[in-house]
Amino acid sequence: MREDDSDWFSRWEQDLPSPDELIPLSQSLISPDLALAFDIRTPSQPPHHHHHQSSTPLTPSQANSSAEFAADSSDLAAGDEPARTLKRPRLVWTPQLHKRFVDAVAHLGIKNAVPKTIMQLMSVDGLTRENVASHLQKYRLYLKRMQGLSSGGSDPAADRLFASSPVPAHFLHPNRSDHFMPSFVPIATLQQQQQMVAAAAAAAANPPHLQPPQFHHRQIAAAHFGSPPTTTTNGKFDASFLARQTQPQQTLQRMSTPMLHSPVSNYVEDLESANANGGRAVLTLFPTRDD
């Protein structure tokens, strides 16, 4: 029974030659909740993901990363009005997505790294706080596990995902004053929008008990099938921050490090990340790049 677990991921990767061949395409899965909440009937004209830029209808800044969801075995009856009790497809944490997560946590500091803040920093449309919370829980367990195994621990394939992103040293050190590292927190206007939208939605629509999706009308969750990390299909995330935050909500956003506003190239090299994993990659800033 050991072959199963160590294989599923690799097989998953390898068995996906290319999305074009495999994917029948346009399975545009908009988050059911979202679709419902916003009365989005059809995928409408899926913003044809024109492979190449040419005239992009969306500014790069708007081209936020979108969460990828797993293809649910449940068939969506064609033309069948979805019951109001639709649930979101399971989120697939790809290495890229996880990296975004780790970066967010790293820059927030483990102390301040809470689901909501992480979610906001990640700026991945479709991502819910619950998504992040669940992942965070697991990630914390992973960190704890790793603390015990400082050296020589051959990493079981179980943590492949987590191993894909280097663990910032601070994570393993329960140093009480760990607020040294938290670099600037590039909160995009997204945060404000989310807050405002959420408030507005709550005040105006006042949904029964449905979690008011904190997305603006522009932020729509598009679903893709798992893109193999090897094929560089995805990883086209965008750093849509750089918008100076206006009013700090509750979360404290401070610019400690001298470095600051640089349109896109805000790379922070954290060579300190020397984990036992033999992780080679260094810590970069948000600009997620496929490995």
Added chain:
DNA sequence: CAACTAATAT
């Protein structure tokens, strides 16, 4: 009470 975390369920 909203959000966090741990526990539990699928």
Added chain:
DNA sequence: TATATTAGTT
């Protein structure tokens, strides 16, 4: 196992 959902705190 991975992620979702619930439950119990703060």
